[in-house]
Each structure stands twice: as structure tokens, then as C-alpha cells.
Amino acid sequence: MGCSKPQIFFYFALIHLVIPTAAQSICSDTGNYTSNSTYRANLDGLLASMINNTKIDYGFYNFSAGESPDKVYAIALCAGDASPSECSSCINQSRYNLLQACPNQKEAINWAWDKKCLIRYSYKSIFNILASGPNRASYRVADAPDVEAFNNVLRPFLDSLRELAAKGNSTRKFALQSVPAPNMQTIYSLQQCTPDLSEEDCNTCLKDVQDYTSSCCNGKQGGIFVAPSCVLRYETYRFYNLSDETPPLPPPSSPPLTAASPPPELPTTTPGMH
Ligand SMILES: *[C@@H]1O[C@H](CO)[C@@H](O)[C@H](O)[C@H]1NC(C)=O
Ligand SMILES: *[C@@H]1O[C@H](CO)[C@@H](O)[C@H](O)[C@H]1NC(C)=O
Ligand SMILES: *[C@@H]1O[C@H](CO)[C@@H](O)[C@H](O)[C@H]1NC(C)=O
Ligand SMILES: *[C@@H]1O[C@H](CO)[C@@H](O)[C@H](O)[C@H]1NC(C)=O
Ligand SMILES: *[C@@H]1O[C@H](CO)[C@@H](O)[C@H](O)[C@H]1NC(C)=O
Numbered sequence: 001m002g003c004s005k006p007q008i009f010f011y012f013a014l015i016h017l018v019i020p021t022a023a024q025s026i027c028s029d030t031g032n033y034t035s036n037s038t039y040r041a042n043l044d045g046l047l048a049s050m051i052n053n054t055k056i057d058y059g060f061y062n063f064s065a066g067e068s069p070d071k072v073y074a075i076a077l078c079a080g081d082a083s084p085s086e087c088s089s090c091i092n093q094s095r096y097n098l099l100q101a102c103p104n105q106k107e108a109i110n111w112a113w114d115k116k117c118l119i120r121y122s123y124k125s126i127f128n129i130l131a132s133g134p135n136r137a138s139y140r141v142a143d144a145p146d147v148e149a150f151n152n153v154l155r156p157f158l159d160s161l162r163e164l165a166a167k168g169n170s171t172r173k174f175a176l177q178s179v180p181a182p183n184m185q186t187i188y189s190l191q192q193c194t195p196d197l198s199e200e201d202c203n204t205c206l207k208d209v210q211d212y213t214s215s216c217c218n219g220k221q222g223g224i225f226v227a228p229s230c231v232l233r234y235e236t237y238r239f240y241n242l243s244d245e246t247p248p249l250p251p252p253s254s255p256p257l258t259a260a261s262p263p264p265e266l267p268t269t270t271p272g273m274h
């Protein structure tokens with residue numbers, strides 16, 4: 001057993017890097033079903049159909065099944081850089097965890113963003129609807145060496161990445177980039193919304209989560225911060241493959257109008273032509 005001690009030590013060192021939240025599942029107390037109910041059968045079928053769906057390759061599932069009052073709505077979202085197999089195995093695992101955590105609640109949510117997915121379901125429609133709370137965080141224990149200098153880079157960076165993510169299309173609202181930070185650090189960030197949200201709602205969701213990072217975890221070196229409709233992650237190490245980074249927006253083809261540019265020319269009436 002000579003080698004087990006360092007391994008145990010390493011394990012403890014690892015888990016103290018991050019404070020996971022007590023619960024990454026939330027069971028809502030808005031209604032219950034019984035285990036043999038039609039509702040549960042619809043829910044099981046819905047979650048299974050997400051896992052073996054082979055048509056959707058963009059990691060977003062918004063499915064419903066059954067008829068009122070047993071109709072179930074479900075959403076699953078995978079990280080924009082998740083492979084199809086990472087995506088389906090994350091949803092598969094989350095489904096077991098969520099049904100175990102919330103065995104009879106009609107409405108529930110599970111975040112497994114370290115494994116690159118979230119799933120949620122409800123008895124009422126949750127499609128195209130912004131939900132920027134409740135929030136959860138898993139954040140790093142360590143503070144940045146100089147919190148003020150760190151925030152002076154982090155905050156504007158999160159603002160610009162949020163806009164990039166919100167500008168996505170109806171299958172993908174996702175952005176992943178990095179920026180140099182003080183003290184030889186680099187900040188890497190992912191921001192993503194469920195793509196059924198409008199650009200405006202996506203922006204609102206990510207802004208609310210960004211505000212949450214300052215209130216819960218100001219100065220921390222990183223973490224994963226989640227809402228039902230969007231996710232924000234930032235770290236001081238690269239947690240993704242470089243090839244998945246979002247390219248910067250191309251510069252606008254014509255220079256944007258500024259206060260300094262001349263006003264557009266008014267049509268002039270030519271004397272003597274009327
Ligand atoms: C649902 O069941 C839980 C126990 O599993 C109970 O605490 C809760 O009050 C029930 N909620 C409703 C709305 O019936
Ligand atoms: C579910 O099981 C209960 C007894 O455990 C029974 O009373 C009820 O009728 C069943 N419901 C359905 C929809 O089969
Ligand atoms: C999807 O999965 C379910 C449950 O695992 C299975 O019963 C069903 O046959 C599968 N459907 C397809 C189209 O593969
Ligand atoms: C889902 O997970 C179960 C249990 O871990 C496993 O037996 C099953 O093969 C998985 N299904 C898929 C489609 O990944
Ligand atoms: C959405 O954008 C992604 C790239 O971000 C692209 O691959 C995909 O084709 C676009 N989908 C639609 C429906 O425009």
C-alpha cells in the first residue's frame with residue numbers, strides 16, 4: 001500500500017481547488033407525480049428520445065411529449081465545444097442523477113457543466129422563455145493576486161464575450177475566448193445561452209449571471225456560474241481546445257458613423273429646375 005498515501009493526498013488537494021455547491025439539481029415544489037403515472041412515462045420517453053436522437057448535431061434539444069394534463073416539456077443544452085458523444089453521455093448521466101434527486105417532482109433542473117450539459121423539464125412550456133435564476137456556482141477558492149487589476153480586465157472581457165454569444169443564431173448562442181490578464185495570467189471564458197432565447201434575452205441572462213459572479217464570488221480566479229437559460233465559465237487556465245475558440249468578429253466593412261463624421265448630405269434643390 002506504499003503508493004496509496006500520495007494518491008489520497010493528491011485527491012484531497014484536487015477537491016479543495018473548487019467549492020462545489022451543495023446541490024447542482026433543483027427540484028421545484030410546484031407539483032408531484034406518482035411513479036406509475038402517465039407523466040412519468042412521458043418524461044422517461046422524452047429524455048430517452050434526446051439521448052438517441054441522431055438528427056440534432058448542435059447540442060440543443062427542446063422536446064415535448066404527451067397531452068395536457070400529462071404533457072411534459074424538456075430542454076437539454078450541451079456546451080458549444082462538446083462532441084456529440086460527450087453531449088449524449090452527459091445527458092444520459094444527468095437524467096439518472098436528476099430523477100434520483102427529484103424522484104417525483106414535475107419540474108426540475110440539473111447542471112453538470114463540468115461534464116458539459118444541463119437538462120431541465122417542466123409541466124409548462126419552457127421554450128423561448130428567459131430564466132436567469134435561480135443561480136448556482138462552483139468557484140475556485142483562490143483569489144486573484146490583485147483583485148482590482150484582475151476585475152479591470154475580467155469585466156470588460158465578459159461584456160464583449162456576452163455580446164458575441166448573444167449574437168448567435170437559433171441553433172447556437174455560444175462564445176469562447178481568452179484575454180491576457182495582469183500578473184502573467186490569461187483569462188479564458190465560455191458564455192452560452194439556450195439558443196431558443198432572443199439576442200436580447202440571451203444578453204439579459206448572461207448579464208444577470210455576470211452580476212451574480214460579482215456578488216457571490218468577487219475576485220475568485222475562476223468558476224462555473226449557471227442559470228436555467230445560460231451558463232458562464234471563466235478560468236485562469238485553458239479548459240478547452242484552442243480549435244474551439246470563437247474567431248473575433250470581422251471588422252465592419254465600412255467605418256461606423258461617429259459623432260465626428262460629417263452628416264449625410266441633404267438632397268439639394270437645384271435652382272431653376274421646378
Ligand atoms: C411533493 O412531494 C414532496 C415530498 O416528496 C412534498 O414535500 C411536497 O409538499 C409535495 N408538493 C406538492 C405541491 O404536492
Ligand atoms: C399507480 O399506482 C397506484 C397504487 O400504487 C394506483 O392506485 C394507481 O391507480 C396507479 N395509477 C396509474 C395511472 O396506473
Ligand atoms: C431510444 O432509446 C429508448 C430507450 O433507451 C429505446 O427504447 C428506443 O428504442 C430508442 N429509439 C431509437 C429510435 O433508437
Ligand atoms: C446510459 O447510461 C447507462 C448507465 O450508465 C448505460 O447503461 C447506457 O448504455 C447509456 N446509454 C447511452 C445511450 O449512452
Ligand atoms: C448557426 O451558427 C453556427 C456557427 O456558429 C453554424 O455552424 C450554423 O450553421 C448556424 N445555424 C443556422 C441555422 O444558421
Ligand SMILES: *[C@@H]1O[C@H](CO)[C@@H](O)[C@H](O)[C@H]1NC(C)=O
Nearest residue numbers: 061062127128170171195196
Ligand atoms: C426548438 O428549437 C429550435 C432551434 O432553436 C427551433 O427551431 C424550434 O422552433 C424549437 N421548438 C419549439 C417547440 O420551441
Ligand SMILES: *[C@@H]1O[C@H](CO)[C@@H](O)[C@H](O)[C@H]1NC(C)=O
Nearest residue numbers: 081082083238239240241242
Ligand atoms: C480536446 O480534443 C481532444 C480530441 O478531440 C479531446 O479528447 C479532449 O477531450 C478535448 N479537450 C477538451 C478540454 O475539450
